[in-house]
Each structure stands twice: as structure tokens, then as C-alpha cells.
Amino acid sequence: MAEQDMLEAEFEMKKAYKEDYNQLLPILLPIDSVLSLPFKPKLDDAIKKASIVAEKHQNSKWLDNSYVILGKSRLYLGEWADGLEALRYVYANGRDDNDKDNALILLMRAYIVRKDYSNALGVAEHLSQQPLSKSSARDFYLTKAYLHQQNGEYLTSVAILEETFPVLKKSIETARIHFAAAQMYDRLGQYALANKHYRSVKKNRPNYDLGFYSSMNSLQNEVVLNPKKDLSDIGFDKMLRDRKNDDLRDRVYFTMGLLAEHRRQIPEAVGYLQKAAAASKGNLQQKAYTYLQLARINYESLENFELSKAYYDSALVILPREAPEYTLVADRKRALDNFVTEYTIVTTEDSLQKLSKMNPAALDNKIDAIIEAREQKRLEDEAERAKKALIASQITSVANIPNQMMNGNERRWELYDPALINQGKIDFKRAWGNRPLEDDWRRSSRPLRTLAGNGNVASSDSSGLAPEFVANNTLKKGTPEWQQIHDKLKSDVPLTEPQFTESQKKKEEALYNLGKIYRFDLKESQRGITTFERMLVEFPKTQHKDEIYYLLYLSYEDNNANKTVWRDRLTGEYPNSTYARLVSKSTDDSGNSGNAVKEYESVYQLYTDGNHTQALENIESNLPAYKGGMMEDKFALLRVFLIGKVRGKEAYAQAITEFMRLYPSSIYLPRLKEMQELNALSMGKR
Template identity: 45%
Template sequence: MFCYFRNRPFLLLLTVLALLTGGLVSCSQYSTKPISKGYHNLTSHFNAYVIARDEIKEAELILFKNRQENYNQLLPILLPVDSMLSMPVKPQLDDAIKKASLIPERHQNSKWLDNAYILIGRARLLKQDLPNAIEVFKYVNTKGTSEDDKHEALVGLMRAYTEASDYTNALNVAEYLRTQPLNKANTRDFYLTKAYMHERKGEYVTAAGILDATFPVLKKGESTARLHLITGQLYDLSGEPTKAIAHYQKVLKSRPSYDQSFYANLYAIQSNGLTGDEKRLAQSAETFENMLNDRKNVDLKDKIYFTMGLLEARNGNFDKAINFYSKSIQAAGSNTTQVPYTYLEIGKLYFDKKTDYANAKVYYDSALALMPQQSPDYAALATRKKTLDEFVQYKTTIRTDDSLLHLAQMNPAALDKQLEDAITQKEKEDKAQAALAQQIIDRASNGNVNSVPGATNSDLQPNERWVLYNPVALSQGRQEFSVRWGNRPIEDNWRRSNKEASEAIAGVNSPLNGGTPANDVNPNAPLQQQDATNATAPTGSAGGPVNARKAQKDALYAKIPFSKEAQAQANQRIENALYKLGKLYKFQLNQPADAIPTFEQLLTRYPNTLQKPEVYYLLHLSNEQLGKTSTWKDKLLAEYPNTSYARLAGRAVAQSTDSEAKALATYTQIYELYKANNVTEALARADNALSAFAGTQLEDKLALLRVILVGKVQTVDAYRQSLNEFVRDYPASPLLPRVKEMLTAANQPTATRK
């Protein structure tokens, strides 16, 4: 045969070409022939799928090993996707996507096609490319041929929706998968993803229950130990410490890392405190002692002291708890991870247990300064800090202006002596402040780590004059300074006594604080390096100490409100501060017992305050909250029957179709009287209607009609007052913009009745 083709080379060439063409056609990626499918299955599996799969697994392993666990918070069941954290493995993920993409590009008839798309979706998910990940998983579910692959894609889709906080769609996918026959791997991933979704939604009992059902299909190892630790946390947060302890004990049996076993022991001790197990609590002191003496725990002592503080706080020993928390901060060194949460716990004790809001502000300020903004506690902490800032501001305003008004009433000789004494006292305090600041700086600068809280030899160098590169030592120094001496703004020469008269004489003989000075607190005020010798001779005058002292006294005199106008302004500030402080006590701080005397003081000192109806109403609510009877409701109904506060305090109207119909009929009648120019009768009916139909949808319209009628019948001043009352009483009304326009026009010098 060879000889046959040798004599006919043209036929040989045609035969070879035919064989090659047949082979290529049979290996087409669109062919369904066995040889073609076998070729593409083999090529796509080893040349693309296996490489992409292994690269994604390696990337996931790297992300797991490099994770930064915050044991002060509930740990996430699955590591949340983060584009920044995935940057180190981005090249691997990109290459995995590239390799997996070869299969849909070149091997369409391969059985690995669905798996390739799933790998692409997983890689995009890890890169936080959520929209594209969602589309890929949806495509597999729609076009996939294997039920197991479609289920795997749906688990990935549920994870992507969860990461996007689209819990509605995530739940829809979960409900569908719950009815499907999943294989072992998909069952495991489905349970973990569903538990993660419920954890993110704050449904801790459900998440813990799902994890309990997952453990039988998990192998022992660090990842399983981590899940047992999280399950214990979830049960602790759900108020089931006994179940939590069981999981903390299982952590120790699951080949945990050292950190996991350490925190499992600490959490178990905390849970024992919640169960009231006296026997185990008695053993905790010895356990703490052993943990503190263990050399492996040198860098974890702050966590141990923190746990000791938590136990004391739960037992009601708040002072002991604060002492242990302080030791935790001192033991932190350069590792500040625990510190903001320790400050937060101290702040909570001062806020919730001691109701010492000034000290609470100090620790909340420090916690906020060190806490990462992505922390779940950050937003709530910032809100509470704002409340405390307002509290200190109002208290300072009341104390300062009240002291100044008191000084204005003194006879000249007594006032002169008072100011002399204040200047002398201020100079002593300034000198002590400078000495304290210098002492803190010197301790840190000289590397005396035993005397500088939170500092270590590696943190402080002998030649570092501007201390406190260590944020813990910085925060401690600020606290020590501010708690002792109060608020110092960011400015040069803060020791000068004549900076603000209120700083020198605030609190002097004040009827609000019994004549004792009170310091504002601000741990974020920086410690300026000062020369302590300057404190003995105040500057500010070329004539020496005598003239400087006179200049200081003149500055203080200038701040005292001797004129009627200045006294009126000071009283207005006090009135506003009392009103706002009372509302702060009532709403933000939930302290009606403190709100009542504050509001009563407002009414006693300023009986003509414009806020009187609201204050009456808030006094009624505060007494009602405390279970006390009072006459404030009766006073409100008698003196201000036409205000929204009287309607709220009076009889409530049932929200029914009948009441709405009656309100509409009444409104129509009043409006007809208005059009007929019978405005006096219309106004009388409007007053009665507002009381009778409080809470109906037409209430704000009735109120506006009444305002217009007041403008027709009464004076311009009464009209302006009615407009202001509408703005105050109906802040959410859609009619408010129109009313504000009317108020602007009414405030014009040429305004007349409407």
C-alpha cells in the first residue's frame, strides 16, 4: 500500500488532509460525539479547571490564615469578603478567572462547563465583585445541566446576596434550597451560609441552631474550633450561657489554635458568671492567676484583666471592675486592639450604673478616639458621645452664666475680693497643671515604662520629647490630665488666667452647684509642652506682675453682666440650657427623675418661658413614667387647651372611619363660615374641633385654618404666635413650608392681619 501511495503522492496528500480534517471536526467543542467530548473533558479538566480550583483554594487558605480576628466582637461565621483584604491574593484570583474562562471559550461540550462558571463566581465573590458574581451564579442555575452544580451555584448566590445585605433575595434562595435534595458538600455549605446570613441579621438563636446541625458533617481542625467558639458567642448573646459553655469546651477538643483555646477559656469563665455557678466562679480566681503567670500570655494580659473586670461588673462590684479595666489598659502596651473596648466598658459603668455623665464622657471620648470606624459599636458610641457632649455643654452654660449673674449682684468690695481670690486660685491651679503635664511628658520621655500606663520599652525612646507616640499612653495621659483639671482647648498659653472669665469664676457661689467649681472634661485636648516656671509670673502686660494682675481682673470684670441687656442674654442662655437639659434627661438619658427637677427649676426661674406647654406635658409624662400622680396634665389643659400638647395629654380620639368623617364634616362647616366671613364663630368652632379631633388626618389642616382665622380676628402678635405654635406642634406636616412662608411675611415690619 505504501508503494501504491509512493507512486501517487497527490493521493497521499489528500488522504492525510482528509484524516486531519476528520479529526478536527470530531474534536470540535460543539460536537456531541464521544471522541470530541472525551478530548474536551480531559483538556478542560487538567488544563483549566484543576488549576483554577487549586488557585482559589490556595487564595481562600491564605485569607483564612491572614485573618485578623477581633475577639472583642462576635466573630463572623464566614470571613466577610473585602476587596482590600483580598489584594494580596488578587493575582491568583485573576489567574483563576482566566483559567476557568478557557472552558466556556474553548470547551463548550465539556462536562466541566458548569463547574468553571462556579469557580468564576467564587473568584469574583472573593474580590467583592458582587454584581458579576450574582450574574454568574444565576446563569449556572438557569443553564446548568447538573442538579448538584445548580445547587452549588445557588449556595454561592445566597452568599453573594448576603454580602450585599440583600437579605430578602438571600432568604428566597434559602427557602428554595431547603426543599432540595442536597449532597453532603452542598448541605454543609448551605448550612454555613444560612447561619452566616442569620448572624448578620442579628438572629443569633437561629444562627446558633443551624450551626449545631452543621457540626456532624465537619472535621476537627482550626476552622471547626472557630465555629464552636462563634456558636458559644451566639448562645451567650442569646441569653443561654449553659449552651455557650458546652461549645467553649468543644473548642478545646477540636484542635484549636492557641488564641482560640485562650479565648474559649476566658469566654467560659464569663459564661459561668452569667449562670451563677458559684463553684466554677470560685475557681476562676485561681484560673486567672495561672493565666497571668503563664509566660505564653504576656501579650494577652490585657484580655485577662478585662475579663476579670467584666465578672466584677456583673457581680455589681463596679469600683473593682473599673480597677481591673484600668489594669487591662496599662497592660495593653502597643497593642491597642482591646483598649477602646475597655474604655467603652468603663464609660458604660459610669453612664449606666453610676450616672456620672462627666466621667462617662471622658471614657467615651477615649474609646471613640481609638475605636476603628468599621467597628459595629462605633455608630452607637458616637451617638452617645454626642449626647454627653451636649450634657456637659448645657451644665457648663448653666453653671457659668449663673455664677456671672451672681457676681453681678455683689457689692463692689466683695466682688473685688472675690476676683482677687479667683485669680490667686487660678494661678495655683495653672502651676499645678503645668507641673502635671510636664511630669507626664518626663515620665514618657525618660522611658520609665513602669510609671507610664500602657507604655513599653519598645514604645518610648529616651530622646522622644513629644511623647506618647504610643496611643494608649497618650490617651492615659489625656485622661489623667482632663479628669483632674478639666477641658483645655487647643491654643497657646492655655495657663493664662485671663483667657476666659468663666473659667476663673465659674462655679463661685453658684446656686446650681453649691459654690464648688466643676471641671469640664475632654480627654482629646492635647497636652502642650509648657515651661512650668512661666506659671509663677503671668504675662500679658509690659508693666510686670502687678499690671498683669490688673489686666486679668479687668478682663474678668468685662465678662460680668452688669447691664440689664447683658443679664437678659445670660438668663436667656440659662433658660435654653435648662429646657434642653431637661429634654436630654427625659429622652436621651432616660432619667425622668432628673428631668423633673430640671423642668421645675425652669418654670420657677422663668415662669413666662415660651416652652411652658411642652414643659407641662413633659413633666406629666415624666411623673407618669415614675408612677407618680401630678397636676401637670390639669394645668396644661386649663392654661393651654388649644395646643397639640393639651390634645396629646387629653382624651385620645380613636382612629376610625367615623372619626375621620366627623372631622371632615366639621372642617367643611368651619370653612363655610370662613368663606361667609363669619370668622368669629369659625374661630370658636376651630378651637373646639382641634381638641375633639386630635390625631385625625385633618388635624394639621384644622390647625392651619385656625391660624388664618386668628389672623382675621386677633392682633398681629397673636397671629405670629399661632404660626410659631404650628411650626412647633406639627414639624412633620406637609403644610409646614406654607406656614413658614406665612411666618416670614408676618415678621416683616409692614406685616398686617391676614
């Protein structure tokens, strides 16, 4: 009876588990206490009944089975300590070898869920030497394949599965495992073998979604294997017309977008992905991955960084926090926030400086041309919105004809009918958006945009007037309104020497920050190198020159000749700088580890004694000697503390930022982040 309760709970948990076919399917369903929460009464009942045997019938032949059920049920409920103890009891005291093997297989699975792979491998090694029954051998091999899959060892995992498939019966579980094997072959780049398993999915009674996604993935692989394949023969149109695929149309468009991108048809890929996002019906996970693809394409291929940032923002809102990509997406989103700010400054100042070099007449003509282009774009947008509104109103009128008839042909006044009022509000929002109630709705009364923008102001300052009024509302050259906009745009151009110097300073700092964002946040060393080299060309006397030399030195691989070039330039031009000392000395861990400990203890003693200035001098002179050693980040952390004591909060904040940049993998990084937040609070920045 206890076993039946547990089996029923497992069956319900499998039904409730929602697969994410964009991720690698786990070979075995995860043991998740959150997933089991709705079925806790069943599991509690199984525990209660199995406990009767354990407490009152110690001589029963079902004692081992009862402890296995106890252990498994408690694992499902998240009671790990009790569950593991019950399974270990069976292994240590069990009388039935088959029950002991089953307990060890469950114990191995529990270790995998807790990511304790070393203990899981130890259990697997023991089980591999035992004579197992047919069912136990099947469970053991699936669990061992699951272990290697979760540990990222896909080749070993699929090798075990290949030996296991012949003993698996046709079922939806076997179809899932074939799908997981195909996904691992995809990650290994063996697309032909992957397609073999995608085809096997259909032979093992999959549910509709599993069969659909296996077909989609198989189609992608066919295009990779046969680049000349005609996409029109695949049958996407038929899939889109099939009513059974209404809630999967987003995946069809998503696949079409991936295939178009694979063939470097970027505009088509973007179009399909946008259709995928629009077609999503409650499938937020698929929508999130669609946004991620659009963000990546806009960043890598189109270099439309602002739009890429917007897509990352949208993906982050709907992406589950437990998704493997969540942390990476959040980090990239934060990086792009800063990146877009600095990139906008660079492009804006570039444009303004080019305008400043024009003669006055050419500059005036250029500004007039910019205003004309904006005005034309505004009028086009207004006409398009008016056209959509007209179509929407006609559709609404036809739809509301039955509701508009009363007493024969008499039309009921809308303000007497709440339903018509609500329909009118909906139609208005559909045509014009959620417009605020304001008095300055005319374009001439709108706040002016500066030239520093991207040139497209129509989306935020168009009036939304009807087409018949647009002609009368056109901004005309020579009018006071036109001249007002002209003067405002011209005032942004750095025409005087102080203005140009200020523009150069903004651009220099933005380039410097942009290079560091490429190097440390976006992990794009080559773009960082290009940005730093551009900065050295445009600002040869920059105050950041020594640090840029050092960052260029770090950005090249060890076997690249340019690494030596930048090291030599740094040590030659700035021999006494901190960065020169960092690159000119290396640590012999075996010879200097003892000295490093003694030196650290000496400096730390000065710190505890209150001799902060002396300690800081010692640590800054000796830190480069231990570069690359085990103690380097520990020295650097103590230096941060000392700077806070000696040089004040501003220097302290800068030292924290420098530590986080130079030691991104340090174990002290979480502590530094806390220190940074506390320092920001004390400085009144938050």
C-alpha cells in the same frame, strides 16, 4: 486548575481576615471585595480558566462546576450581577444535581451578604426539600445558621448549629463556629450553654488568640454564674506575667474591669480599664472598646459627663467606620457635646447663685478658700512633675553613661552630639509635655480663670518650676496678684438684681435644652422627666410651659397615670395651643385616611398657587386632626415649607428643628437635614 486558583485565594483571604472578638463572629467569613483585592490576580486567573470551559466546551461534564467557580469568584470581586447570573444559570440549566445545590447555597449566601433575607429564606426553603449530599447538607446548614445569625434570630441559629456540630471535623473553622455559638448564647442570657461551647473551642485546634478570647469570655460567665467566686483564683496575674500574652495584656485588664464593674466595684473597674488602655499595643479596636466602657461608666455610674464625653471622642477617633457601634457612638458623642455645654451652664449658675446669697464677709472667705485650694493643687502638681522629671533624668543619665565618655573620662558636650540633643528633647517632653514657647510662663502673668470653671485650673496654668523655686513662687494672700484673682472671681457672682435675673435666664434655657437632650438625643426619658419637673418647680412662669407639658406627656408610657395628668394640665391651661391640639385629637386611620389625602391635596394646591398664608392657616388648624396617621409627617413637612415662605428664615430654622424632634423616624428626615444645612449657609452661620 481554576478551582485550585480559587481555593488558594480563599486560603489567603482567610489568613488576611482580622477577627474582632469583641463583636459577634460571623459563622461564615463575609464575602468582601475589599478583602479580596490583594488576591484579584488569582481570582481573575480562576475566572479566565473556568471561562474556557463555558465558552468552548458546552458539552463538558465540568460545565456546571465552571459556572459555580465563575459565580463565586465574581462575588468575591464584588461583581454581583455577573456572579448571581452565573449561579442562577447553573440552577436553571445545570445537569448535575449536586452542582445545582452548591450553586443555590452560594446564591443564598450572596443574598445574606446583601441583606436580602427574604430571597435567602426562599432559597433555603427550596433546598430544605431537596436530597442533599453530606458535604452539601453541611454547607447548607451552616449557611442557614449564618442567615438567622445575621438576621438577629440567635435562638434559631444556635439550634441549627447544635445539629451541625456532630458532622464537623476538628479544625480552626469549627473552633470559630463554636465561639460564634457561645457568643449567641451569651446574648440570649444562657451563660452555662455558652461556656460549654467556649470549652469546645479549645478542643478544636484554635489559634492562640481564639483560644485566649474564649478563655476570657468563659471566665466572665463563670463570675456571672457564681457571684461568690474568688477572683484571685482565676489566674489573671499568671496571664499578665506570661510573655505570650504581651500583646493581649489589654484584654486581660479589660476583662478584669468588666468583672469589677459587674460586682459594682466601680473605682477598681475604672483602674483596670485605664490600665487596659495604657497596655494596648497596636490593637486599636480593643482600645476603642476600652474607651467606650470608660465613657459609659463615667456617664452612668460616676456622672462625670465631661470625662465621658472625652472618652467618647477618643473612641470615635480610632473606632472603624464599619463597626456596628460607630453610628451610635457618633450620635451619642454629638449629644454629649451639647449636653456638657448645657449641663455646665446649669451647674455653674447654680454655684454662682448660691454664692450670691452669702453675706459679703462669708463670700470673701469662700472665694479666698477657692483660691487657696487651687494654689495648693497647683503646688502639688508641680512637685509631682518635678519628682517624675528627676527620676526620668536619673534613668537617662545612667542609660547615657557609655555615650558620655570620650578620651577616657572626658564628657562630651551635648550640643556637639545630635543624638544627645534628640534624647534631651525626648526627656524634656516626657517630663514637661509639649510646652509652647511663650513669655508669660509665670503664674502671675497667666490669663485668669473664672469661677465658672470646675475649680481645677492647675492643669492649665501651672508653671512647671523646679521644687526649689516653688516656695518662692507661692501665691500669697494679701498680695496684688491674689487680690486680682479674688476680684475677677467675685465679678462673676450675680450680686445685683439684673445680674441675678440674667443668671436665672441662662439657667432656665439650659435646663430646657438639657431636658430635650435627655428626651430626644440620649433617649433617657426618666432623666428628661426629672429635668422638666425641676424646671417647672424652679421656673413656674417659664415661656416653655406648654411645650414642657407636652414633652412630659410624651415621655410617659401609655399605661402610666401621669400621662393623663399632663395631658389634662396641658388642655386645661393652654387649650388653644398647638400642643393641646396635638394631644386632644386622635386619628382613625380607617375613617380619615381618605379625608387626609383630600385635605393634603387641597392645601398643596394653595401652596402651588402661591396662597402661602391661607395654606399655612389651614394646615396648622387641621394638622392635629391627623395625628398618628400615615399623612401626619407629610402635613408637617409641608408646614415647614410654608413657614419658610411666610415667616422668614429664623422661623423656618425653628420649624425644621421642631420637625426633626417630633418625627425622628420620618422618611423625610434626610431631606430636612439638607434643608437645615442650606438654611444655615444662607443665614451665614457656616
